[in-house]
Amino acid sequence: MNITDQLTADGWREYPDQLRTYSRCFFKRFYTPTVCRCNDDKEGLQVCVAVSEHNGVESYEIDLCGELPDGSWIKLHNWATLADFEKGSQIIPKLLRTWEFINAEMTRPS
Numbered sequence: 001m002n003i004t005d006q007l008t009a010d011g012w013r014e015y016p017d018q019l020r021t022y023s024r025c026f027f028k029r030f031y032t033p034t035v036c037r038c039n040d041d042k043e044g045l046q047v048c049v050a051v052s053e054h055n056g057v058e059s060y061e062i063d064l065c066g067e068l069p070d071g072s073w074i075k076l077h078n079w080a081t082l083a084d085f086e087k088g089s090q091i092i093p094k095l096l097r098t099w100e101f102i103n104a105e106m107t108r109p110s
Contacts (some may be wrong), residue, residue: 004051010028038067046064047096048064068103068106069107
């Protein structure tokens with residue numbers, strides 16, 4: 001099964017990304033205790049996967065982006081190197097924990 005079929009079967013939703021016209025982009029929301037400041041009406045945080053094909057070989061990137069409590073933005077991006085998306089997607093919980101760590105540091109008194 002190719003990556004786009006795996007994503008669709010796992011509940012990821014495809015969306016057009018004007019900045020990534022070279023890829024098919026998918027998103028899915030994951031529960032996080034801290035939400036993106038500008039999307040605080042939604043639960044969790046959105047993770048995106050951009051799937052590209054070159055010479056018949058699929059590759060993908062995983063990223064999450066969100067607004068921090070101080071109004072600044074952060075983007076965590078993983079250029080996935082594992083051809084097996086099921087194994088490569090295991091980075092997602094680590095990215096979400098990194099998001100939580102950064103948020104905790106931003107709200108911790110100096």
